[in-house]
Each structure stands twice: as structure tokens, then as C-alpha cells.
Amino acid sequence: MEYRGIFDTHAHYDDERFDEDRDTVLGNLAGHGVSLVVDPACDLETCVKTLELSSKYNFLYSAVGVHPHSAESDGNGDWLQKVADFAKNDKVVAIGEIGLDYHYDFSPREKQKEVFAAQLALANDLDLPVIIHDREAHADTLELVKKYRPKGIIHCFSGSAETAREFLKLGMYIGFTGSVTFKNANKLLLAAMEVPDDRILLETDCPYMAPVPYRGQRCDSTLIPATAERLAELRGTDAQTLIDRARENGCRIYGIDAEDIK
Numbered sequence: 001m002e003y004r005g006i007f008d009t010h011a012h013y014d015d016e017r018f019d020e021d022r023d024t025v026l027g028n029l030a031g032h033g034v035s036l037v038v039d040p041a042c043d044l045e046t047c048v049k050t051l052e053l054s055s056k057y058n059f060l061y062s063a064v065g066v067h068p069h070s071a072e073s074d075g076n077g078d079w080l081q082k083v084a085d086f087a088k089n090d091k092v093v094a095i096g097e098i099g100l101d102y103h104y105d106f107s108p109r110e111k112q113k114e115v116f117a118a119q120l121a122l123a124n125d126l127d128l129p130v131i132i133h134d135r136e137a138h139a140d141t142l143e144l145v146k147k148y149r150p151k152g153i154i155h156c157f158s159g160s161a162e163t164a165r166e167f168l169k170l171g172m173y174i175g176f177t178g179s180v181t182f183k184n185a186n187k188l189l190l191a192a193m194e195v196p197d198d199r200i201l202l203e204t205d206c207p208y209m210a211p212v213p214y215r216g217q218r219c220d221s222t223l224i225p226a227t228a229e230r231l232a233e234l235r236g237t238d239a240q241t242l243i244d245r246a247r248e249n250g251c252r253i254y255g256i257d258a259e260d261i262k
């Protein structure tokens with residue numbers, strides 16, 4: 001089945017796993033129906049890398065920010081001013097990815113919260129949406145989203161239906177990856193049923209999270225149809241319709257004018 005107008009709202013093409021064939025992979029996307037990509041940074045170094053990519057590829061946009069994993073290493077000195085400076089670039093459509101990760105705890109939790117909160121405030125100042133990473137930190141993430149009330153996305157959603165409802169009430173969009181196709185996805189699928197047509201997003205989080213039957217392989221945006229088909233089946237629609245809604249949602253939240261993108 002061939003699809004068109006796919007918007008991968010979260011892909012890390014700056015990752016070193018694409019070093020050998022990045023241009024080939026990106027060059028092949030259009031032929032597989034992928035028309036838009038947002039590539040979020042994870043630290044100050046990948047902010048530079050994603051801006052290089054978005055300057056080279058029309059269909060690729062950037063998000064800049066410091067991920068919770070890098071809060072300790074990069075959240076020092078004039079880091080926030082650096083993120084603000086990166087965000088002045090025309091191709092930057094969001095602050096991200098930012099958030100809390102209590103699964104790995106690579107940075108102390110207090111430091112994660114400090115760096116996350118500072119970037120939520122920055123995004124509000126700049127009137128940009130945020131891309132939020134929330135891993136096993138739902139309560140604290142929710143608390144900070146309630147406090148700052150950003151516009152934005154909970155990416156690679158991994159919470160319960162109840163958590164999804166809470167974020168939806170706060171106006172957030174919810175992004176789903178290949179993890180909806182995994183065997184243990186029951187809880188996640190219940191959450192996905194809660195998300196209305198005008199708030200759902202499709203993403204890869206590549207090179208990670210390849211959907212079944214590609215699980216464990218390096219992921220890229222051409223694998224989105226497997227995720228879309230699973231979610232469409234669950235929601236009683238067809239994958240192309242879901243891809244179209246998700247693209248419209250992605251353009252709305254990121255402020256991308258995509259009138260002529262199909």
C-alpha cells in the first residue's frame with residue numbers, strides 16, 4: 001500500500017546511526033510519500049546538527065533544546081541563551097526535545113526539572129510550541145505543564161489513558177511511535193483511543209522505535225505506515241485518512257504553512 005503526505009513529527013536524522021547514508025535516506029523519503037519531517041535536537045551539539053540539516057532540506061524543520069539526559073552536562077553557564085539564539089533560525093518550529101526521564105535518570109531529577117522549566121518558560125516567551133519527552137515521570141511532567149501551560153506535544157507517548165486525558169485537557173497534542181505495534185502495547189492502545197482526530201500525531205523517534213515487523217532495525221520515516229495502519233485499525237478509520245489528519249495537526253501545532261504539501 002502506498003501512502004502520501006506523511007509528516008514524521010519527530011525524527012533524529014542528526015543521529016550518528018545515519019552518518020554513513022544520511023543523504024541517501026533523506027533523499028529517498030519523498031519517493032515513499034514522506035513530505036515533512038521535524039528533527040529535534042537533544043543537546044547543544046545536536047542543535048547545530050539539526051540546523052545544518054534543515055538548511056539543506058526544504059521539507060525538514062528543526063527543534064532546538066536540551067533533553068533531560070543532557071540536563072547535567074549541557075544545562076550550565078549561558079546554555080539557555082544559546083538555545084534562544086538557535087531558536088532565531090527560520091527553520092526552528094519548536095523548543096525540544098525537553099522533559100523528564102526518570103527511567104534512565106542520566107541527570108539528577110532536580111537538575112532535569114530546572115532545565116525543563118527554564119525551556120518551558122523560554123518557549124512561552126518565544127511563542128513556540130514544546131516537544132516533551134516524558135519517561136516514567138508523568139506526575140512531575142504534568143505538574144510543570146500545568147504550571148507553564150505551554151502549547152506543544154507529548155512525544156512518543158507512553159502513559160495511561162488517564163494521563164492522556166490530563167494532557168489533552170491542557171491542550172497538548174499526543175505523538176505515537178512504532179511502540180503502538182509492540183506486543184505489550186495494550187495500555188498504550190487504550191490511551192491512543194482517547195486522543196481525538198485533531199490532536200493525534202504520527203512520529204518515528206528514529207533511529208529508535210521501529211514498528212513491528214521491523215522492530216530492532218534502524219528506523220526511518222518510511223516505516224510510519226506500519227504505525228499508522230495499527231492506529232487506524234484501532235480507531236476504525238483507514239491509514240491514509242489518519243496520515244492526512246496527523247499531517248494537518250502537525251502543521252497546525254508547528255506553525256508550518258503546508259497548503260501545497262500533499
Ligand SMILES: [Zn+2]
Pocket residue numbers: 010012040097205
Ligand atoms: Zn526523540
